[in-house]
Amino acid sequence: DIQMTQSPSSLSASVGDRVTITCRASQGINNYLAWYQQKPGKVPKLLIYTASTLQSGVPSRFSGSGSGTDFTLTISSLQPEDVATYYCQYYNSAPRTWTFGQGTKVEIK
Amino acid sequence: EVQLVQSGAEVKKPGTTVKISCKVSGYTFTDYYMHWVQQAPGKGLEWMGFVDPEDGETEYLEKFQGRVTIIADTSTDTAYMELSSLRSEDTAVYYCATATGNPDSFDYWGQGTLVTVSS
Numbered sequence: 001d002i003q004m005t006q007s008p009s010s011l012s013a014s015v016g017d018r019v020t021i022t023c024r025a026s027q028g029i030n031n032y033l034a035w036y037q038q039k040p041g042k043v044p045k046l047l048i049y050t051a052s053t054l055q056s057g058v059p060s061r062f063s064g065s066g067s068g069t070d071f072t073l074t075i076s077s078l079q080p081e082d083v084a085t086y087y088c089q090y091y092n093s094a095p096r097t098w099t100f101g102q103g104t105k106v107e108i109k
Numbered sequence: 110e111v112q113l114v115q116s117g118a119e120v121k122k123p124g125t126t127v128k129i130s131c132k133v134s135g136y137t138f139t140d141y142y143m144h145w146v147q148q149a150p151g152k153g154l155e156w157m158g159f160v161d162p163e164d165g166e167t168e169y170l171e172k173f174q175g176r177v178t179i180i181a182d183t184s185t186d187t188a189y190m191e192l193s194s195l196r197s198e199d200t201a202v203y204y205c206a207t208a209t210g211n212p213d214s215f216d217y218w219g220q221g222t223l224v225t226v227s228s
Contacts, residue, residue, distance in 0.1 A: 034214035091213035
């Protein structure tokens, strides 16, 4: 089985900072890698799919990159409304499974 | 507008079974898989399985095999997730979710259903 390791588990940054979250696969995967934002007490929201495609309506300060084993979610300028837990998620086609990373809690310093 | 509306919170005793519904509107139910995701209190997201409403095909995460059943009722555009032999560790919010864009990611989610397992 492919293992996904997300890091860091939490981070604290100032408003306006550039924030980077990483998801690493135990072996090379296709680009079926998505990122979600979950605010406290709320439903997860899709931010990025296929590693780098911004979901409609998501602010452009969010971006995704990577290929192979290493993928990154970047918030170019952290805003107070970005306080949330972020999850990566990988789709494996054989067998068909969808696996989430452990999550990264983002707070404002 | 795509909507996934789930049934309300449940309190169950250990060893019993819970069945949660997810009624969809705003798209053709049979066009996309319906998935279920578990989130224990203070924990992360875990995909449980899916049903293809077109033909009833299912796949489940090995961890839940034998205890979970996901079905789709195309007459009412409603998906169901049944979890049996409940134990305290099954206390969680359960979400239905679908992928109307790319099949690899979930763009629409239900509001979540809290299941509490307690004696």
